[in-house]
Amino acid sequence: MTIVHTKGIFTHEISWCSCPGSDLNYWHLDISKPKTAFTFDVLNHFLVDALECKTSAMSFYQKLKWLTNNAFPDRVPDRYRELMRVSQLWRDLKHRKWFVFGGTCPFCPACPQPGLNLPTDWRGRYDRRYVIDGNFTAQHMKMNKPELDVALSDGQGYMVSEGPYQSHLQQSLDSKERPTCSNHRAINAANINKSNLQSTGIGATACARHGCFVPHSVVDFRKGER
Secondary structure, three states: OEEEEOOEEEEOOOOOOOOOOOOOOEEEOOOOOOOEEEEHHHHHHHHHHHHHOOOOHHHHHHHHHHHHOOOOHHHOOOOHHHHHHHHHHHHHHHHHHHOOOOOOOOOOOOOOOOOOOOOOOOOOOOOOOEEEEEEOOOOEEOOOOHHHOOOOOOOOOOEOOHHHHHHHHHHOOOOOOOOOOOOOHHHHHHOOOOOOEEEOEEEEEEEOOOOOEOOOOEEEEOOOOO
């Protein structure tokens, strides 16, 4: 079996333990006849590197290959495709664990929420305030095979459901906003037609007091600010 760890990529003979209560701290891809396993440590390292260091999956796996054999890294087994798959499953399980398994993502715990942190006579005394903003540098290229992009938690997190959102885009009219400035660079760059992109940016709603994202309120911009 090929085992991917933070120290490198190794091949070992595995004798499966059938003892009751045995705890294995690695993730294997195949349930019936697994041939590749990723340790929990390397999956957590990959998530942190991708979040904080903006490390791509290819660069992360190339680093593991160099740690395994810096003289001949090409001789190390190629498990890049398996890393892409298992990292998505691992991230989805972590989210479900953090946000109550099978549930959804939480809203800001400090904001007023009827039935959770408000008295029965809360009307007229408390209110919520939201801010809406967008990021036009978070672009996403079109996939060669979009049918392979399977959502693990469609509509159960901060992003909206893909099906109803696509129906809304098809029914909505594309109205171009005329800027008051003669040459507003931000608006001109946002509304430019980029046919090679699946999404030209991302927009989100957050609570104004604490900056926490609102569940089911994050959308991908399909064309500029549309």
